[in-house]
Amino acid sequence: MNQTPNNPMSIQTKRLWLFGLFLLLILGLFLLNLALGSVSIPLKNIWGILIGREGVKESWVYIVQNSRLPRVLTAALAGIALSASGLQMQTMFRNPLADPFILGINSGASLGVAIAILGSGFVGGLFLPALTLRGEFSLVLAASFGAGLVLALILLVGRWVQNPTTLLILGLMFGHATSAIVSMLVYFSAPERIQAYSIWSFGSFSGVNWTQLNVMAIVVLVGVGLMALLPKGLNALLLGEDYARTMGLNVGLLRFVVLLSASVLSGAVTAFCGPIGFIGVAVPHIARNLFKTSNHKILIPAIILIGAAVSMAASLIAQLPGSQLVLPINVVTSLFGAPFVVWVVLKRKRGATSFNV
Amino acid sequence: MPPVLQTSALSIGYKNGGKTPKVIADQLNLQLSAGEFVCLVGPNGVGKSTLLRTLTGLQPKLAGEIQLSGRKLESYLPRDLANQVSVVLTSPISVGAMRVDELAAMGRFPFTGLFDRMAKHDWEVVHETLRVVGVDKLSHRYVHTLSDGERQKVMIARALAQEPRLLVLDEPTAYLDLPGRVVVMNLLHNLAHGHDKAVLTSTHDLELALRHADRIWLMDDEGRISQGAPEDLVLNGSFAQAFNRAGVLFDPLSGTFDTQNSGSKTVFLEGQGSELIWTRRALHRAGFVVDEEWIPGSPRVCVRPQEGATTWQLEHAGQTFAFASIYDLLQSL
Numbered sequence: 001m002n003q004t005p006n007n008p009m010s011i012q013t014k015r016l017w018l019f020g021l022f023l024l025l026i027l028g029l030f031l032l033n034l035a036l037g038s039v040s041i042p043l044k045n046i047w048g049i050l051i052g053r054e055g056v057k058e059s060w061v062y063i064v065q066n067s068r069l070p071r072v073l074t075a076a077l078a079g080i081a082l083s084a085s086g087l088q089m090q091t092m093f094r095n096p097l098a099d100p101f102i103l104g105i106n107s108g109a110s111l112g113v114a115i116a117i118l119g120s121g122f123v124g125g126l127f128l129p130a131l132t133l134r135g136e137f138s139l140v141l142a143a144s145f146g147a148g149l150v151l152a153l154i155l156l157v158g159r160w161v162q163n164p165t166t167l168l169i170l171g172l173m174f175g176h177a178t179s180a181i182v183s184m185l186v187y188f189s190a191p192e193r194i195q196a197y198s199i200w201s202f203g204s205f206s207g208v209n210w211t212q213l214n215v216m217a218i219v220v221l222v223g224v225g226l227m228a229l230l231p232k233g234l235n236a237l238l239l240g241e242d243y244a245r246t247m248g249l250n251v252g253l254l255r256f257v258v259l260l261s262a263s264v265l266s267g268a269v270t271a272f273c274g275p276i277g278f279i280g281v282a283v284p285h286i287a288r289n290l291f292k293t294s295n296h297k298i299l300i301p302a303i304i305l306i307g308a309a310v311s312m313a314a315s316l317i318a319q320l321p322g323s324q325l326v327l328p329i330n331v332v333t334s335l336f337g338a339p340f341v342v343w344v345v346l347k348r349k350r351g352a353t354s355f356n357v
Numbered sequence: 358m359p360p361v362l363q364t365s366a367l368s369i370g371y372k373n374g375g376k377t378p379k380v381i382a383d384q385l386n387l388q389l390s391a392g393e394f395v396c397l398v399g400p401n402g403v404g405k406s407t408l409l410r411t412l413t414g415l416q417p418k419l420a421g422e423i424q425l426s427g428r429k430l431e432s433y434l435p436r437d438l439a440n441q442v443s444v445v446l447t448s449p450i451s452v453g454a455m456r457v458d459e460l461a462a463m464g465r466f467p468f469t470g471l472f473d474r475m476a477k478h479d480w481e482v483v484h485e486t487l488r489v490v491g492v493d494k495l496s497h498r499y500v501h502t503l504s505d506g507e508r509q510k511v512m513i514a515r516a517l518a519q520e521p522r523l524l525v526l527d528e529p530t531a532y533l534d535l536p537g538r539v540v541v542m543n544l545l546h547n548l549a550h551g552h553d554k555a556v557l558t559s560t561h562d563l564e565l566a567l568r569h570a571d572r573i574w575l576m577d578d579e580g581r582i583s584q585g586a587p588e589d590l591v592l593n594g595s596f597a598q599a600f601n602r603a604g605v606l607f608d609p610l611s612g613t614f615d616t617q618n619s620g621s622k623t624v625f626l627e628g629q630g631s632e633l634i635w636t637r638r639a640l641h642r643a644g645f646v647v648d649e650e651w652i653p654g655s656p657r658v659c660v661r662p663q664e665g666a667t668t669w670q671l672e673h674a675g676q677t678f679a680f681a682s683i684y685d686l687l688q689s690l
Contacts, residue, residue, distance in 0.1 A: 232473040238452045248439030248467040
């Protein structure tokens, strides 16, 4: 706890090194994700496949191009999106445990998707052609709408309820309520739709094809782009809304943009990859701890890199390299994420204020 | 030059969603000029925070007018308002891993663009304010490693970095120890006098307010505000009126509050120096009426300050006792 006065130059140099390190890590994880899986492909051939060199085994080319490359890119995008969403939520709620998953926003997205997949039986197949472009957008729209609805509800209530803990509990309750509706939909649905929904709910980076990936990339770009406009506003929110207002910021607009960005980001990920837990809560903490700052000018680029790296690592672990098995992503993120959150909570109790948002 | 802050017939309170608004105070005609340090005091719950929030635009007024530098408060854009007024709030902040200079630099928000790019001048202002407040040596420390007093000073530096004409603070000394409070009040006084700011703070530290403020706004539980130099308010009895309640008395001689003396026993005290003053306080606390003239039959205490060891002599019922400390004296009384 006893930080001696730090030389700002050395801190900046350290941060540059960290950024470089994470770029290298991402590159390494990217190549490993392409090389490892049920079939191992030598690294030297990966490069050949990527630049389109002739004379590489055709099955390898096919696996990399159609399965592993979209998967690793999906993982990176999802990691970035969830971390960005989590960071904004933690700052806005000034709660270190806020993330799209815990606040029930993912449940909202799940409800949207459940209505899209399961409810399509009732509504007449509006969302059924899930492989067409229109289908992709409907799914994203449904998930974003569900996510936005819950977030809007939380924000609405948040105007009266200032206590973050109360809000968190309300978020959990929203989550339970939406889960109940999902359960009801599941209960009355045809088995094959239920299966489609439950596979979606395990979370996976694998089911995303190139068309879907393009859609996801655009949505994530928009969401992250919105967040990139906010470092100043988010920093001001660290002091609370009253301070932000007296510093001349339009807090209502700020809330709205954060709401938009966070719900679009978590909505998109949830739509394409399923509800993925813990990345959103963990990555901002890793970033704050490694870069020793709460300043969003540094945190925003940091969580983009760390989010991509963590998510790619989870994707790699889920493949269980060398085996024919693939784990659901949620299994991996929860197994690693739950102990991490426990650690965060315990560390806070010991008074390590660096874990304050 | 118009005063920095002026209200006329201002009414504050809460709009109660269609129903009649809850008025906390009305007909407030207040005025605050540059170079003036005003303390807003009053019993708990009379609406001091509501007044400060209304004056800084955080909460809408109910009626009347607020003028800042001669312009209506509502006519300011948020950013322009931030150039006029900056605040320090009661609630402790929890920003975690942020350096002191980064936190103070937030005061430059009204001057920087969307991406908060700080010009050289902006950093100069930040470093100057850290120096003025006296925390320049801490500028590379993390905020969460500071003491409460240091953190409050950094928050004052942040507010100053906004280069406001009016600095408004809501109980800035609430979480500080006594020396910390004196330091902060002294700092605020100096900001008004040495840097030509209009400084308005609410506080519960009446004794400090009496000592440091140029003017007091004394708010009573009916929402009336009496204004004046602290000494005027003491002498005309406003203080006693606003704060007196069962068992507590404002003593206009010492400018302090005292529990009402319900004691009936009388004691005669003689002596000199600080020992005499503190002995009187002790006897007072123990429930004695300290008499100036000795009435035969009542106890008589003599303080005899000596090099190294003061003794307290008690004559009572024809016997004389000597004690080495006030504690021992009280024990036997």
